[in-house]
Structure formats: C-alpha cells, structure tokens
Amino acid sequence: MSALDPRAQDAAQPDTKPGKKxxxxxxxxxxxxxMVEIEVDDxxxxxxxxxxxxxxxxxxxxxxxxxDAVDKVTGCARYTHDVRLPGMLxxxxxxxxxxxxEVTVDVAAAKKVPGVVEARxxxxxxxxxxxxxxxxxxxxxxxxxEDGLRAIVxxxxxxxxxxxxxxxxxxxxxxxxxxxNASKPNEEGDPAAVAKAFEGCxxxxxxxxxxxxxxxxxxxxxGAVVDVPTNDSATVYHSTQATYxxxxxxxxxxxxxxxxxxxxxxxxxxxxxxEAGVEGRVASELARDLKAPIHLMLSxxxxxxxxxxxxxxxxxxxxxxxxQGKLVAMQSSIDRLGGLGGGSHAGLPYIYEVATSVRTMxxxxxxxxxxxxxxxxxxxxxxxxxxxxLDELAYALGVDLVEIRKRNVxxxxxxxxxxxxxxxxxxxxxxKSKPDLSDAxxxxxxxxxxxxxxxxxxxECRVTVEISPDxxxxxxxxxxDLGTGVRTYxxxxxxxxxxxxxxxxxxxxxxxSYGPANASGGSMTxxxxxxxxxxAAFNARKAFAESLAKTLKSDASEIVFDVQGVYDARSKRxxxxxxxxxxxxxxxxxxxxxxxxxxxxxxxxxxxxxxxRVDTRTGKLEVLKMVCMQxxxxxxxxxxxxxxxxxxxxxxxxxxxxxxxxxxxxLGIAMNANFExxxxxxxxxxxxxxxxxxDEDTRGVIGVAEATVVPGHSAIANAVHNACGVxxxxxxxxxxxxxxGLAGLKKG
Amino acid sequence: MGDPKRSGVDLSRRGFLKSAGGLxxxxxxxxxxxxVANSGLLGDGxxxxxxxxxxxxxxxxxxxxxxxxxxxxxxSALRERVEPSLxxxxxxxxxxxxxxxxxxxxxxxxYACLLLAVDCVGKSITTIEGLAKGDELHPVQxxxxxxxxxxCGFCTPGFVMALSACLDVEPEATLDELKEACxxxxxxxxxxxxxxxxxxxxxxxxxxxxR
Numbered sequence: 001m002s003a004l005d006p007r008a009q010d011a012a013q014p015d016t017k018p019g020k021k022x023x024x025x026x027x028x029x030x031x032x033x034x035m036v037e038i039e040v041d042d043x044x045x046x047x048x049x050x051x052x053x054x055x056x057x058x059x060x061x062x063x064x065x066x067x068d069a070v071d072k073v074t075g076c077a078r079y080t081h082d083v084r085l086p087g088m089l090x091x092x093x094x095x096x097x098x099x100x101x102e103v104t105v106d107v108a109a110a111k112k113v114p115g116v117v118e119a120r121x122x123x124x125x126x127x128x129x130x131x132x133x134x135x136x137x138x139x140x141x142x143x144x145x146e147d148g149l150r151a152i153v154x155x156x157x158x159x160x161x162x163x164x165x166x167x168x169x170x171x172x173x174x175x176x177x178x179x180x181n182a183s184k185p186n187e188e189g190d191p192a193a194v195a196k197a198f199e200g201c202x203x204x205x206x207x208x209x210x211x212x213x214x215x216x217x218x219x220x221x222x223g224a225v226v227d228v229p230t231n232d233s234a235t236v237y238h239s240t241q242a243t244y245x246x247x248x249x250x251x252x253x254x255x256x257x258x259x260x261x262x263x264x265x266x267x268x269x270x271x272x273x274x275e276a277g278v279e280g281r282v283a284s285e286l287a288r289d290l291k292a293p294i295h296l297m298l299s300x301x302x303x304x305x306x307x308x309x310x311x312x313x314x315x316x317x318x319x320x321x322x323x324q325g326k327l328v329a330m331q332s333s334i335d336r337l338g339g340l341g342g343g344s345h346a347g348l349p350y351i352y353e354v355a356t357s358v359r360t361m362x363x364x365x366x367x368x369x370x371x372x373x374x375x376x377x378x379x380x381x382x383x384x385x386x387x388x389x390l391d392e393l394a395y396a397l398g399v400d401l402v403e404i405r406k407r408n409v410x411x412x413x414x415x416x417x418x419x420x421x422x423x424x425x426x427x428x429x430x431x432k433s434k435p436d437l438s439d440a441x442x443x444x445x446x447x448x449x450x451x452x453x454x455x456x457x458x459x460e461c462r463v464t465v466e467i468s469p470d471x472x473x474x475x476x477x478x479x480x481d482l483g484t485g486v487r488t489y490x491x492x493x494x495x496x497x498x499x500x501x502x503x504x505x506x507x508x509x510x511x512x513s514y515g516p517a518n519a520s521g522g523s524m525t526x527x528x529x530x531x532x533x534x535x536a537a538f539n540a541r542k543a544f545a546e547s548l549a550k551t552l553k554s555d556a557s558e559i560v561f562d563v564q565g566v567y568d569a570r571s572k573r574x575x576x577x578x579x580x581x582x583x584x585x586x587x588x589x590x591x592x593x594x595x596x597x598x599x600x601x602x603x604x605x606x607x608x609x610x611x612x613r614v615d616t617r618t619g620k621l622e623v624l625k626m627v628c629m630q631x632x633x634x635x636x637x638x639x640x641x642x643x644x645x646x647x648x649x650x651x652x653x654x655x656x657x658x659x660x661x662x663x664x665x666x667l668g669i670a671m672n673a674n675f676e677x678x679x680x681x682x683x684x685x686x687x688x689x690x691x692x693x694x695d696e697d698t699r700g701v702i703g704v705a706e707a708t709v710v711p712g713h714s715a716i717a718n719a720v721h722n723a724c725g726v727x728x729x730x731x732x733x734x735x736x737x738x739x740x741g742l743a744g745l746k747k748g
Numbered sequence: 749m750g751d752p753k754r755s756g757v758d759l760s761r762r763g764f765l766k767s768a769g770g771l772x773x774x775x776x777x778x779x780x781x782x783x784v785a786n787s788g789l790l791g792d793g794x795x796x797x798x799x800x801x802x803x804x805x806x807x808x809x810x811x812x813x814x815x816x817x818x819x820x821x822x823x824s825a826l827r828e829r830v831e832p833s834l835x836x837x838x839x840x841x842x843x844x845x846x847x848x849x850x851x852x853x854x855x856x857x858x859y860a861c862l863l864l865a866v867d868c869v870g871k872s873i874t875t876i877e878g879l880a881k882g883d884e885l886h887p888v889q890x891x892x893x894x895x896x897x898x899x900c901g902f903c904t905p906g907f908v909m910a911l912s913a914c915l916d917v918e919p920e921a922t923l924d925e926l927k928e929a930c931x932x933x934x935x936x937x938x939x940x941x942x943x944x945x946x947x948x949x950x951x952x953x954x955x956x957x958x959r
Contacts, residue, residue, distance in 0.1 A: 069893035072901035073885065073908055075836015075876035082827075082835035090828070142824050143817050219840045219848060219902040219936050267838075267902030268936050300841055483900030483937050639896040643939055647899060650938025675845035675934065683927045686940040 049497075049531075049538035051599060051634055051700065058563070059492040059502065064637040066488045067502060068265070068481075077265045080239040083225040085293035089117055090145045091286055093133035093279070093302055094152050099367035099668030100161035100174065101127045103154055105135050110151040115144025118290055119152065122282060129340055129369045130163065130663060130670055131305025136282050138294060161367045161668045165314060165337055168366050176340070176365040183342065183365075185333075189358030197329035197356040201320030203396040204329075209317065209385045210730040212660035213337065214310040216374055217680060220267020222307045223279050223297030226254070226287040233258040234287075238280065239297075241269040242519035243480045247512045249276035253284035263480045263510040270482075271373035272308040274519055304673035308372025309661060311338035313345055315385040319354075319392075325399035327408050330357035332385070338363065341370030344378035350386040351452045352408045368663065373521060375648070376453055376706035380655065380713060387449045387714035388729065391721065400432045401448060401722070413450055416607040416629040416694065420448070423627045423690055424609040435725035437745075441616050444624070445723025448609050449711025455632070455703030456602025457527030459595035460518040463536040465494055467544055467589040471578040473498060473505045475536065478517030479529050480510045484705065485640035489526065490533050492637065497537035498544075499561035500577065515592075523703030527600040530636060530701045536593025543589045544580075551583045601699035604707040606630040608649065610715040611687075614723040616742055619735030623653055623687040623716055631694035633702030638693060641704055645691035648708025654681035656713035658732050803869050807834065808878025816865040823849045823860035826875060836876035836905050840934075847933030848902065850909040851875050857913035859932075876905035879912060887953040888912040888946070897946035899937035907933050911947050919954045926951065 022037050054061055071077040096103055103124050110119035118138040127134060137148035160174035167173060168181045175181070198204055218239075225237040234254045238261050240246045247259040266273070276284075283296035298307060318331040327349065336343025342363040349357055394404040402421045406414045421427065429446050430436075436443045464476045475494045479486055490507040498505070508514060518528040545559040548566065552559075558569040566580040567573070581588070611625040626649050635641045658679040662671040672678040713731060721727045726741030800815045807830065814829050823842070826834040840848035842861050849860040852874040879886045888911045891897070898904040907930050914921055914929035921929065926947040935943065 065893055066896065066898070068901075069896075069898065070885070070889075072898050072904050073876075073889040073892045074880055075834070075905050077901055078835070079838075079902065081839065082833070084828075084833045084835070141817075142828055143819060217936050219838070219846070219900070219934070265901060268900045270936075300843075483898075485899075639942075643896050643899055643937075643942055646941045647938035650940055651936075654938075674843060675841035676843060680934050680936065681938075682934050683931050683940060683943070686927075686944075689941045691941075 049534045049596060049599065051534070054634070057496065059496045060489070061635050061638065063639045064488050064492055064502070066485050066640070067491050067507065068487050072265070079220055079265045079267050080223065080225055080237045080263065081220050081267070081297050083237040083295065085225065085227055088225070088293040088295050089138040089140060089286070089290065090142050091136055091138040091283060091294050091296040092145055092149060092299055093122065094135040094137070094149050094154070095131040095302055095305055096127040096134050096156070097669060098156065098158055098161070099130040099163050099663070100159040102157040102159060103127045103134055106153040106155070107135060109153060110137055110148040113144060113147045113151050115140045116148035117292070118286060119148055122278065126159070129306070129367050130668060131302065131369065131673070133278055133302065133306060136286070136296075138286050138290065163366050163368060163663045163668050164665050165335060165364050165366070167665065168364050176367055181365050182335075183363040185360040185362040187358070187360045189356070191331070191358045194329050194331050194356050194358040198318070198320050201328050202323040203393060204318060204320035205389060205392040205396050206318040207316070207389065207392060207729055208314060209388050210314050211312050211381050211384055212731060213312040213339070213368070213371075214374070214655055214659045215304055215661060215678060216268070216270040216272040216308060216310070217678070218268035218270060218272060218303070221298040221300065221303040222273060222277060224276070224283050225293060225295045226250070226283045227293045228287055228291050229254045229256045232256050233260070235260045235262060236284070237262045238276070239263065239266045239273060241271070241273045241480060241482060241521060243510050244478045244512055244517040245519050246276050246280070250280060250284050253281045254288055259512065261512045266480060266482060268483065269520070270375045271377065271521065274373070274521065278306070300675065301670075301673045304678065305670055306369050308369065308374070309339070310374035310377075310380070311336050311341065311343035311371035313337055313343065313381045315345075315348065315381070317348065317385055317389040319389045321393050321397055321404075323397065325394060325397055325404035325407050327352055327354040328356065330354040332357070332359045334359065334361040334385075336361065336363045337366065338371030339366050339368030341372070343371055344381070346378040346382035348382060348386055350382040351450055352386060352390065354408070367668065375651065375709045379451065379453070379706070379710045380652065383449055383451065383711045383714045384717065384731065387711065388717060388727070391447070391718045392727065394433065395435065398433050401718070402426060405448060405450065409450060412605045412631060413607060415696070416605060416631070417448070419692065420607045420609045420627050420629050423692065424611055424625060426609070431722055435722050437725050443614050443616065443723040444611060445614065445719040445721065446609060446611050447715040447718025447720070447722055448607065449714035449718065451606040451608070451707040451710030453523055453604040453707035453710070454602050455523040455527055455604045455706070457524055457531060457595055457600035457701070458518060460516060461529050461532040461595060462515040463529070463532045463593045464515060465536040465540040465591050465593070467540055467581060467584065469581055469584045469586060469588050471581040473500060475505060475507045475533060476514040477507065477509045477529065477533065478512060478514040479525060480520060482520050484525065484644060485637055486525065486529065488640060489530060489636040493530060493533045494537040497534065497541055499563050499565070501563070504577070523604065523706040525703070526636060527602065527633070527701045527703045528595060531596040531599035532593045534593065534599055535596050536591055539591035539593055540589050543591050544584070547584060547589070548580060599700045601633050601702050604630070604632055604702055604704060606707045606711070608711045608715050610712065610719045612716060612719040612723055614720060614738065616724055619739035619742070621657065621720060621733060621735060621738060623657070623685070625688040625690070626653065626712060626715070627690045627692070628708060629692040629694055630704060630708060631697040632704035633697055633699040635693055636701065641693060642691040644705050645708045646689055648705065649689060649712045650681055650686065651709050652712025653685065653716065656716040656731060656733055657681060657685065660732050801866070803866055805865065805868055806872050808874055814865070818864070818866055820865045821861050822851070822863040822865045822868050822873070825865035826860060834875050834877055838902055838905055840902070846903075846906070847910060847930070848906040850906040850933065852909060852913050855913065855916065857910050876909060879908065886912050887950040887957070888915060891946035891950040891953065895942050895946035895949060897939055897942040899939050903933060903935045907935065907943060911950065915951055915954055919951070921951055923948055
C-alpha cells in the first residue's frame, strides 16, 4: 500500500473475532478466593493468537519500565564501542580533506611509529567525496593510532569540484556523475490540465523552499569490532540496524562460511546503519590478515563525512485553491541533493489531496558522501515544501490554518487536528488566518504540520520461546534494539501470554544465531517482530497446556495461565508456575513463532503543532510548546511510545532551528564536522512537549518512529510566520534570516 | 610494576620527543604535557617525560594502577587502559561538546575527554559504574528507569552523572537549574521531556529522603 495515500490507510482492517470461551477461575483478592468468569481463547476454536481486548491487557499497552534500563543507567550495557578483546588493536581511517582530488597515499612512516601494527591504503587515485577514507591504521593504543594517522603522507592533487547545487549545475561544472550532474527529471501529471486548473483558482501562491543536508549524528559512531576468524567462522560485534542480514556482508572479507553478528545495545542508527560499510570490510580484512581482533569505530569527523546524511532539497511550488480552501491545482519541481546519492523526497502534494497536480523531480549530484535512509526518508523535506505552501495559500485566501488542512485530508487527520488544535490553544488564538503584524516586540504564533508513514510488518522474524523445568522462560530474538525498547516489549508479550510478571521472562536479542530477524527500517520492527513473539509465546503456552493436560488427565482447553499460576478448570486444581514447570521433562518446552498478518496492520497518521515566541528586536526564536497526536495501532509500551514521539519532535525541532551541513564552497572543505560546530538541540531549547497516543485506533501493531519526525519543523516555520508575518523558506530558521525578513516587512 | 624506574619504559625527555615530537602535532602537545609530567606527581623527583608511566587513580573508591602516556585523557584511560575497562563512560565527540563522558572528579562534574589522566592522580573519580551504592541505585538512576529517560542509552551515563552531581550539591535545585546542569549533554534520541521528569522526580526523592 502506498505510504502516501491517506485514504488507503484510513480503511481500518477488520478485527478478526477470535474464538472465545468463558471459564470460571479463582481469584485471590485481599486473601479471599472468589470464582470469576473470564474469557479465554478457545484453543481448538481459534487456533491462532490474538492480542485480545485492550482493557484486558495486563502488561502490553501499559506504562512499562524498560527491562534493560538498569544496565543503561549503571554503565553495564555493552555497546560495540565498548567491546574489549584480548590482543585487540584499535583502527581508524584517515579521510581525504577536500571534496575531489587525485590522491597518493604513503604509509611507510606510519608503519614505523611505535605501537602501530599496520597502516594501509584504503583508496588512492581519484577520491570522489569530501572525507572519503583513503588510509587506515591499526595500533596497540589509541595514542599510537593517532600518531600513525598523523604520520601518513598524502599527496593531494586537487581536482575541480562541485559541493553545492549551483556549482553542480553550472555551465562549466566538473563531472560528478558520468551520466550527468543532474538525473533526467521524472514528471508526473498533465501540465496542460494544471495550467487550466490554475485559471479557476481564487488564489495562487508560488515560492521556493530549501532544506539543507542534515546528519544522523548517531552518538555511537559506525563501526565494528571483528574477532579473529577461525577456519570457517567468526564473531563480529557490529553497531547495526540489521544484525541478521549484516552477517552475510562480513563473510566475504573474512573468508568464512559462518558469521555471528552480536549487537546487544547500539547508540543510535536512524537509518544510517544498515550496511557493514567500508569500515566493516576493512576491519574484517585487518582481523583476518593480522590475526588480531580489530576495533574500528569511525571518528566523529569521519561519522559526519562518510556515514550518510539526510539529503537536502530545493523545491519550487505553485499552489492554488478555491475560496473555501479546497486545493485545486499544484505544480512543483524538486531537486534532491544527496551528494553522490540520488537523494530522497516523498513527492508533492505529499499527503494532501489536490484536484490536479503536476510534478517534476530529479537528483543533483555533488562531491559529498551519498545520502542514506534517515528516519522517514524524504518525508520531512516534502512536509516542509507542502505545509509551507499550504500555509501561504491559507493566508492568501484568508482561511483558518486548521480548516484549510481539514478540507484536504481524510478522517483520521481531521480528528487529530481538532484534538491538537485544542491542546495547543488554537481556539483562543487571535491570529487564525492572518499573521500578527502589530508593532509588539515579542509575538507568539502557532503552526501545524501533518504526517503519514507506512509502518507495518513483514514475515521475516523467527522467534523462540523456551520454558524450562525450573520455571525459567526465555525468548530469543535476532532483532536489534535501536533504542525503541525491543527487549521490553518482547518480555511483556511473552509474560502476558503465560500469566507471568515481567521479571519471569528473559528476552535475549541482537545475535544472528537467535534466529532470522528483520532489519530495523521503515518503522517496521515492532509490527514484524511483535506478532512473531506473540505467536511463539502462544505456541509455547499451547504446548505447555497439552503437556499439563496429560499429567493432570485434563484437557488442554481447560488449562488457564494467569498471574496466580496455572489452573485446571476440570479438576479445579491450581498449581504454582514453578510446580507446573516441574512436571515438564528435562527438555522443557521450546516453541517457535512466525509473523502473523492478523496481529499487525499499517498506516500511521500524525498531527503536530508548535507555538513559538519571536523577538522582533533580536530575531530570537523560541519554541514554547509542541503537541503531537499519533496513531500507531496497538501501543506495546505506552511510556516507550511517548519517548519515541518526543524523540521525533525533538529531532524535527533541531532540524528546524540548527542543523545544517556546512561545506566551504570555494575550498571544498568541511566547516562543521564535529559537535562543537554542528549544533543539536539540547536541554535549554526543549519546549513544553505533549505526546498524545491516539487510542481510538483499534488496529494491531503498526509502528510509530518515523511519522513523529516528519512535520515538526514545518509546524515551527509556520508558527514563525503566524507570529510575525515573516515566511522563512529555508532551514534552519536562524535569527539572521528572521531579522532580514523583518527588515523586508518594514520596507513593505 | 609499582616503581616507574623499573617498569622498562623510556622515561627520558628525549624518548618523549622521539615518540611524539617528530610528528606534526608533537611540538604543540609538548608544552602542557611536559608541565604535568614534570610536576612531581610521582613524588620522587625523577624527570619523566615520555612513553608510558604507571600512575594510581582513585576510581569509584578503589585505587587502580594504570599505565598511561602523559597525553592520555582520563576518558581514554577509563575506557582503554584500566582493566577491566570502565566503558560506561562514553566517547562521543572527544572534544568537550556533548557531555557523554561526564564523570565526577572530587564530586564535581567534569568531561573526562578534556582531562589528562595524569592530572587526576590524587583526585577522587566517580564514574557511572560507581554511582550506585551496591545494589541501591542513585535517585537519578532510579528516576531515569522509572520515567523512561533513555532510549538508545548512549548519552545516559553522561546525563546521569551531570544531574547527580547537581543534585548531590544542590538538593533544592529547580527544574531550570536541572536543565542548566545537563545543558552540556546531548541526547540524539531526543528523550529530554522524560529526562526532565526524571530529574524532578530524583530531586523530590532526595528531598523526601532528607526529611
């Protein structure tokens, strides 16, 4: 299903009615035992797992404490960067300092530095992007490593380069891409029909919107610790979003048949960590050749320059509507700026319904590293173009900013818009269809933005749940946790199914050998994994019930697992969990589960709003409040879901106000490839934030992460205009741009 | 191993210049490190200026011997030179811009990437691994768990150390003061609203414990 078609996503999937039966179960409350009637799955009747009614859930959909929180707050959680193996060598790259060059690499002096074990050329000849790794050093200590990197002699013959769109498109531009510095434009729609439709519009606006290249800025840089391979196998610790798949990438360079990738915890990915990359390949080659474990994590500078980015874009939009604000005609042309990559843009009119539209889109290439997927690839860019243009049209027509949105989207967004508008204080706001053009020096404005994302799951995961005779329960999952709380919801789903507490289940994750697992991309981990976990737990419970039925001379359908243990409704016997487990043979129970389509769904909707304060004397811009409402199907962990929503909003705020890769256009050198000069929003910039989970959504598990990052910056830019009448059409929203805009307003 | 003179490393000025000074940044590095190494930290008047020296650091209440170079940062010493490694302190920016390596030096928060290990001799260093008292978590650690003030967790040790240092000295700290206390820390996952909730909860817990 298209992620961009809100109508398709609004069609709620029918909730399959489970086969249910009612049985009497004893409950102990305040020391008194009473029999209560409960509804349980009729194992014979339904034969498949169900999430069950939400109000009957005990752990899932509740406020859960992460099961690995204590490890993370005590420093015990081991990340790839923290792996220490006997005899391990530290390795790092040296990157090319300019954007385009002919390079010779002399590592002889580096090899002589005490403590340096190896120095190698990674690439010589033509270097095609700023920061491209050209050499690597492996050393016994970090200090020797630094010495070795400094001792490498680079012979650099600068070549003509293009690091900006203008340089790349100039008449005499150097060749960046063999097939041309711009790809052939892809056109959708009928220009003649659109030209005609514009004639009937009550108002038409036209403007160009730009967003810069943004960095993922994962706190843990990319890289791997590769252990020495044996004859046919190897272990690789890898900071990856694709633990299961990345194992294959290491087999070639390690020359082994089996690779176990381990990824217990990872310090962020945001779409940039799907591949082993040059760092994984080189670390493998060094480990193989030097017969020593290699710790190769990118330096912060390398991370900024050669580990991907969110592509920038320049989009020119012409948009027309009727007097009510119904969108009638749209024409847009989009240049994606993804360095050597194609860039990413979700297309226009993005999620809004426009009667007639035409769009051309192309990639413009530069001598910078290729963009990679970054949380909702292409959507924040499209959101900025569309929401800004829509706002400009609303003011031109004199239509309420919420109303114009409601008139051009589906039911779910309309409902969410009403709720978010109430929460941000829109109803009391005096400037609903005109900006505040008064002489006040501090002014407050409100803006909105909408999001969609596909989410949903795939049949990729195989999960194992084991019950041992000593009462222990273990769930094993190959998937990694980017920080969303995978261990926690795996634990909750299994504990829920077996009537246990969170502490009764141990979840093991992040190892190839734990079973096939999906790569964490597209907000699809929970919708792919959770149904498989539920299925494995359901199968384990069924197998356990069958075993107990034999022991107790009962029927499996009469065996109930609840918080007080195991109850046999036929013999009216209750067993403590441990005693029930003790009846199992030494092998215990081992059950596997696979993806269950009926436990997942797809199509995420969200609405965000921002309230800002602008100081017209200084250009200071302060975000006062942000609100987000998000539907995401069955929420597995409400606290964790809110954390993710906040995270998306914060990243969008940071994108709105600060983030921008700066490359000096005349020298082709990096100006802010570090955390001193590449500013991220931090505690003093964080406004009051409200995350509302849309509980009217009754679908199965869908996912949430990406949608939350899509519209926040658009809402902030719109709020700035609402506050003072200055339309900022390029990110980041700097005080200098705002002051220029205010000066322009005064001139009229 | 205890006596640097017998540890077999080259401790002469010449040795230092040979290993580092011949390289691009060696000269600039020299001045500050030489001063530190000359300051008689080891107390025996021997001029030792290069290679590795064994120093004793007080880490989480225990004396730990560790071999470092004069230029080795406290962060590098904790993560790469102490055995077993104290890798809870994270390396993120390595230039004092992100707070991920925050530790307590004599009860004050400090960026371990901006301190030389040799400068920390005689000081009491607490890392994230040493913040809890046995099994009892520090109120900030406890509140971080309860309020989901972490996602990927890579910035978490730094935030916990920054906020605990603030609350240990200022148990009455307001929300604004707590935000200031962690203003030098960066969380890319964007967990801030929950971090603030946790900071306030920890402040209240500390107040409650005092009464």
